[in-house]
Amino acid sequence: xxxxxxxxxxxxxxxxxxxxxxxxxxxxxxxxxxxxxxxxxxxxxxxxxxxxxxxxxxxxxxxxxxxxxxxxxxxxxxxxxxxxxxxxxxxxxxxxxxx
Numbered sequence: 001x002x003x004x005x006x007x008x009x010x011x012x013x014x015x016x017x018x019x020x021x022x023x024x025x026x027x028x029x030x031x032x033x034x035x036x037x038x039x040x041x042x043x044x045x046x047x048x049x050x051x052x053x054x055x056x057x058x059x060x061x062x063x064x065x066x067x068x069x070x071x072x073x074x075x076x077x078x079x080x081x082x083x084x085x086x087x088x089x090x091x092x093x094x095x096x097x098x099x
Contacts, residue, residue: 004061014055
């Protein structure tokens with residue numbers, strides 16, 4: 001198994017990017033963007049997660065098999081989010097007797 005060592009410069013750039021995204025997350029929490037607050041927060045969170053997976057978990061330099069398993073995991077997570085969101089959005093469609 002071949003190991004890849006990420007340079008200190010790359011680690012510092014990724015770390016600084018994560019700190020910048022943290023500041024954006026905190027700043028975005030104070031902004032009132034209406035219905036765009038959630039997409040902004042999710043975009044920042046997905047960007048942070050991608051940086052962590054690619055560089056700190058070394059997925060960028062992994063084999064194709066590892067890429068396939070990471071993609072399968074993300075697909076499963078997307079399925080869970082879609083099903084949960086579908087359940088949440090469908091509440092209230094059927095009237096509850098007595099309310």
